């Protein structure tokens with residue numbers, strides 16, 4: 001494996017040199033005024049990325065999964081009913097986590113490759129006349145299938161059913177890479193992690209909390225200790241932490257935020273779209289199918305690609321790693337062996353994307369796939385060169 005090759009998995013992402021340096025700081029006293037001075041602007045910047053003015057934000061030393069657990073345990077009680085759709089490994093895992101906490105999950109089963117079905121949410125919510133459903137869960141960007149769900153449509157469905165449930169959104173692989181609007185969409189809990197759109201190492205779970213969720217926190221009875229919002233919020237209010245914070249990540253987050261906000265979120269989203277579109281044009285040139293069932297569902301951060309009948313997608317991933325030292329994502333759960341994934345979130349340039357496409361072609365040719373070397377590369381080259389302007393080399397690529 002060469003550590004000079006970019007990663008093509010949807011998190012952890014490639015870490016820009018500037019952020020690798022920003023993580024490399026000496027220890028500091030987390031009970032000092034200096035720490036307090038660092039924390040406030042980080043939380044303000046995260047609010048900007050989440051697009052919330054009225055909400056709170058907390059940062060736990062955990063991966064994104066810890067953010068899921070924090071969301072659930074701080075706002076719900078065992079036996080509470082919640083509504084969720086399952087359409088991939090990540091929506092499945094969040095449901096599993098809720099069940100293990102004793103929540104009753106009403107599950108809308110959706111074909112993998114589709115997104116959260118707003119119309120079916122509306123039906124179920126409208127039928128819930130006694131408002132037993134306390135929360136609606138959705139995975140904004142299902143990383144297993146490369147499917148983006150329409151959270152604004154889900155909010156509309158909830159409003160259409162005049163249902164007071166809270167809306168919890170897994171934004172782990174979308175926030176900071178794809179348009180996300182916590183306040184406008186009425187999201188009560190938004191979860192992400194440092195190792196995806198923020199381009200940092202793993203270890204900080206970031207959770208946006210609405211005022212409504214803060215109110216639910218007061219009466220929620222799920223057991224919690226390490227992830228208790230109340231301890232975190234009261235410590236943060238005094239510029240501190242209830243325990244040792246992930247100092248290196250908190251030191252680097254201001255730099256990550258400066259890169260994202262300096263480039264401008266609309267530009268960050270446009271850059272992800274463009275990189276993704278180039279990769280999708282390669283997939284089309286290969287004659288392969290994208291797992292997402294319609295273009296309006298295409299994720300801008302990961303593309304899951306279906307392999308033809310008779311091929312095993314796991315072999316693509318292992319062969320790419322063994323022979324070329326390049327990491328692609330495997331198929332997970334129901335689509336294991338049937339799709340491989342090209343992750344394209346965080347720090348990525350046209351040139352990096354082209355190298356991933358070229359590598360995938362070599363791998364498929366080695367494995368006797370019916371594809372012509374250079375076909376996907378040529379399609380992506382055409383797309384990138386016809387849409388490239390200097391501005392698309394965003395701030396995040398200046399080391």
Ligand SMILES: *Cc1c(COP(=O)(O)O)cnc(C)c1O
Pocket residue numbers: 010011063064065066090139141142143170171172173193
């Ligand atoms: C990566 C990911 C997670 C899990 O996050 P971890 O940081 O691995 O705990 C959850 N949801 C989605 C959509 C993800 O992409």
